[in-house]
Amino acid sequence: VSEPQATSGRARGRPRAAEATDTREAIVAAARTRFAENGFRGASVRSIASAAGVDPGLVRHYFGDKSGLLIATMQLPVNPLELIKPLFDQGPDGLGRRIVATFLSAWDPHREVFTGLIRTAIASADHESPLVEVLRSVLLTGLQGCMTGPDRELRATLIMSQILGMATLRYVLAIEPLASAPAEQVADEYGPLLQALITPN
Amino acid sequence: VSEPQATSGRARGRPRAAEATDTREAIVAAARTRFAENGFRGASVRSIASAAGVDPGLVRHYFGDKSGLLIATMQLPVNPLELIKPLFDQGPDGLGRRIVATFLSAWDPHREVFTGLIRTAIASADHESPLVEVLRSVLLTGLQGCMTGPDRELRATLIMSQILGMATLRYVLAIEPLASAPAEQVADEYGPLLQALITPN
Numbered sequence: 001v002s003e004p005q006a007t008s009g010r011a012r013g014r015p016r017a018a019e020a021t022d023t024r025e026a027i028v029a030a031a032r033t034r035f036a037e038n039g040f041r042g043a044s045v046r047s048i049a050s051a052a053g054v055d056p057g058l059v060r061h062y063f064g065d066k067s068g069l070l071i072a073t074m075q076l077p078v079n080p081l082e083l084i085k086p087l088f089d090q091g092p093d094g095l096g097r098r099i100v101a102t103f104l105s106a107w108d109p110h111r112e113v114f115t116g117l118i119r120t121a122i123a124s125a126d127h128e129s130p131l132v133e134v135l136r137s138v139l140l141t142g143l144q145g146c147m148t149g150p151d152r153e154l155r156a157t158l159i160m161s162q163i164l165g166m167a168t169l170r171y172v173l174a175i176e177p178l179a180s181a182p183a184e185q186v187a188d189e190y191g192p193l194l195q196a197l198i199t200p201n
Numbered sequence: 202v203s204e205p206q207a208t209s210g211r212a213r214g215r216p217r218a219a220e221a222t223d224t225r226e227a228i229v230a231a232a233r234t235r236f237a238e239n240g241f242r243g244a245s246v247r248s249i250a251s252a253a254g255v256d257p258g259l260v261r262h263y264f265g266d267k268s269g270l271l272i273a274t275m276q277l278p279v280n281p282l283e284l285i286k287p288l289f290d291q292g293p294d295g296l297g298r299r300i301v302a303t304f305l306s307a308w309d310p311h312r313e314v315f316t317g318l319i320r321t322a323i324a325s326a327d328h329e330s331p332l333v334e335v336l337r338s339v340l341l342t343g344l345q346g347c348m349t350g351p352d353r354e355l356r357a358t359l360i361m362s363q364i365l366g367m368a369t370l371r372y373v374l375a376i377e378p379l380a381s382a383p384a385e386q387v388a389d390e391y392g393p394l395l396q397a398l399i400t401p402n
């Protein structure tokens with residue numbers, strides 16, 4: 001079962017892994033084309049699977065839902081969905097600080113990428129950036145499960161606004177001392193503010 | 202002393218007022234040119250006065266300092282300096298809510314203008330937008346006088362980040378329910394968060 005021509009060290013598992021990688025890439029390429037042609041809402045998982053020549057079940061197996069597929073087409077250094085979802089598993093206690101700390105640990109090493117995302121979202125003429133839409137729905141869903149008190153939906157969008165404002169000043173506008181403040185210090189100052197929106201009183 | 206050809210009602214005062222308007226406009230035009238040529242920092246009030254053919258004292262009389270001149274060149278529907286400075290006159294009590302309510306009352310009628318400002322500031326490659334710089338210094342100066350506790354400068358930039366984030370979600374990205382929530386409700390929810398940064402504990 002030896003493969004004399006193999007240049008990679010992953011001898012035995014390689015063919016199957018390489019095939020999976022090819023399939024994933026074919027699905028991502030098909031998704032990118034469909035999203036560009038029909039928009040995020042107009043493109044169905046079924047039509048993307050069909051364009052990639054695979055079963056829709058395989059698309060769901062690799063990417064979860066259409067949101068996961070959108071994130072995959074963007075080739076981000078961090079997957080926001082994988083970051084956000086576990087935040088809520090530990091319940092509302094300390095959630096405000098966890099959100100800030102997790103956000104900063106993910107994006108501090110990739111300031112330029114974040115700046116590009118913000119510029120694209122803000123420069124786009126339409127108000128319905130699919131990325132913003134996806135993040136909003138994931139954040140809202142998770143937050144609603146942890147929040148108490150009235151006006152939860154408004155408070156959830158105010159939490160988004162705090163994160164976006166913080167990131168814009170820290171990365172895009174690079175205003176000191178926020179731009180260079182240690183992540184721990186920012187989380188200490190900002191965490192309680194988010195917490196006050198999550199569990200008021 | 203009657204003026205048969207005058208079409209305006211402001212008969213007697215008009216010539217002098219019109220002259221003052223001409224002088225102001227000449228100064229603003231000279232400032233716009235100098236800022237474009239030498240940047241905000243590189244252009245002096247003296248050089249702007251000289252280009253407009255007036256005394257530097259007259260520039261200060263009309264516009265205060267160079268920041269006032271910058272705001273005048275931007276032809277904004279509201280003058281942020283005139284909005285911001287009186288906020289601090291009433292001291293730290295309720296300042297957080299006053300900042301949010303004043304901001305929203307000024308910009309809610311001019312969402313498109315604010316969106317344009319944000320797009321310009323965020324799209325510009327350099328991190329030193331003179332408008333951001335001016336607002337930062339005015340806000341910082343005013344806030345520092347009202348703030349208590351440690352890390353005042355960091356907390357002041359976090360206040361800026363909250364306002365910017367709120368405005369970006371409300372006006373630029375138009376995310377509901379924040380986009381359409383009554384200003385009073387937003388001030389009620391958001392004011393205490395700013396207040397917690399102004400007077401912690």
